[in-house]
Amino acid sequence: MRCRTVLLFLAGVVALLALACRLMPAEGLRLGPFTLRTPTLSQVMYPEVLSPVVSVDTAEMAALQRYHDSTALYRHWMDSSGCRFWLPDNDESFFDSLFAAMETAAQHGRRLRVMHYGDSQLEMDHISSRLRARLQERFGGGGPGMVPLQPIVSSPTVSQWHSGELPRLAPFGDSLTIRSQGNYGPLVQCFRLEGRTVSSFLLGRNKHCDEHVRQCSHVGVLYRPHAALLHTSMVVQSPKQGRAAPADTSILSGDSLVALALWDADTAATRLRVTLQGSAEVYGVLLDDAPGVAVDNIPMRGCSGQQFTQIDSALLAASYALLDVGLIILQFGGNSVPFIKGEKALETYCQSIGRQIDRLHRCCPHASILFVGPADMAAQIDGTIQSYPYMERIIDGLRATVNAHGAAYWSQYDAMGGRNTIKSWVRQGLAGSDYIHFSQQGADLMGDLLADALLTMYRYYRLRRTSRSDSL
Secondary structure, X not given: OOHHHHHHHHHHHHHHHHHHHHHOOOOOEEEOOEEEOOOOHHXXXXXXXXXXXXXXXXXXXXXXXXXXXXXXXXXXXXXXXXXOEEOHHHOOOOOHXXXXXXXXXXXXOOEXXXXXXXXXXXXXXXXXXXXXXXXXXHHOOOOOEEEOOOOOOOOOOEEEEEEOOOOEEOOOOOOOOEOOOOOXXXXXOEEEEEEEEEEEEEEOOOOOOOHHHOOEEEEEEEEEEOOOOOEEEEEXXXXXXXXXXXXXXXXXXXXXXXXXXXXXXXXXXXXXXXXXXXXXXXEEEEEEOOOEEEEXXXXXXXXXXXXXXXXXXXXXXXXXXXXXXXEEEEEOOOOOHHHOOOXXXXXXHHHHHHHHHHHHHHHOOOOEEEEEEOXXXXXXXXXXXXXXXXXXXXXXXXXXXXXXXXXXXXXXXXXXXXXXXXXXXXXXXXXXXXXXXXXXXXXXHHHHHHHHHHHHHHHHHHHHHHHHHXXX
């Protein structure tokens, strides 16, 4: 076949495709149960150019660090940045009590807890790991925080093994998960112990783990005893000793509703073994190190953040008091985005989130509450990958609800840059091909963006405090 014939054939095919693109109705062509769609000529001739992913605050953060004494610059960031916080009544002092407690936690021997709840975006310690590293670097503290006796998904931060029967109870999960009468505890799950179990923990084995999570010296078991007293013991292995040794002290505190068994090891441990024997509901194991800030990673796969009203409020309040919780982060909404397609569905979801925040305020009145809204998400709509059409209304509705119920709001969607930015994240390996979940690199970036925002507010808190002192 001659070249001229081939070129004419290809030109004819291109012309027919261009004609189809030009004449195809915007809603497509129905062919029985199917709909045929083609891209428009403008989409073919001028394809979308995806910008490289950078923090939208790169220049702003640099300016804030150069001019850290500029109140006007901080207020500009709070008014216009994609990484800003939306605060109830625009109260710039919203986090002041939290920052004051974080600053003094180490010197007072406290381990002020940040409980980071979320959906499957938090699995494998995603996002929480970077937030933990940044906060512990600034305020002290160490260890990976509180973990369940048996994780649903393994984590690179803590490797766990256990022996013995441990039925898991939770208000979320598949139909095989056992439900309870609200006795789930602060990790929104618990394990029913009848007999004896041995749980082993290895900290920070993954080479990418932050140095602050590679050891612990302050270990606890949060539980609710049944008729008989729960017998507990712990054996630790430190990097210096290189051998196992029993923990020296054991302290039992709490009340009949919930108790906390504590050990303070003489040396920091990288590996430990906890033995529990008796009848109890076990809510979690604390793996903390030096005083300062502790950050707990609490992923709840498939959830939209509506489980807190299913937990016994007295149990939750007693647990939060024992754990010294200073900040509760609720990172939800992504699982609801595909199903919210109108105002009624959005109103119903927002009302439910308002009830969760109200419950947490009552159970932990001294803690600050931060709601982290959904990230940009995309699906194939009308033949092209694009953000869900109701994303902006969901963001606006959640932000208004959260603020009205006395909590702060931080938007992953705006921090990413808004509509269709998830496509840039996917192209650059920061999110998966489902256009929903972050990769490890993407989760680290999002964790750093959240940490940057919190630490920016902290620097502004210090500036305002210094300004008040100078004016006296």
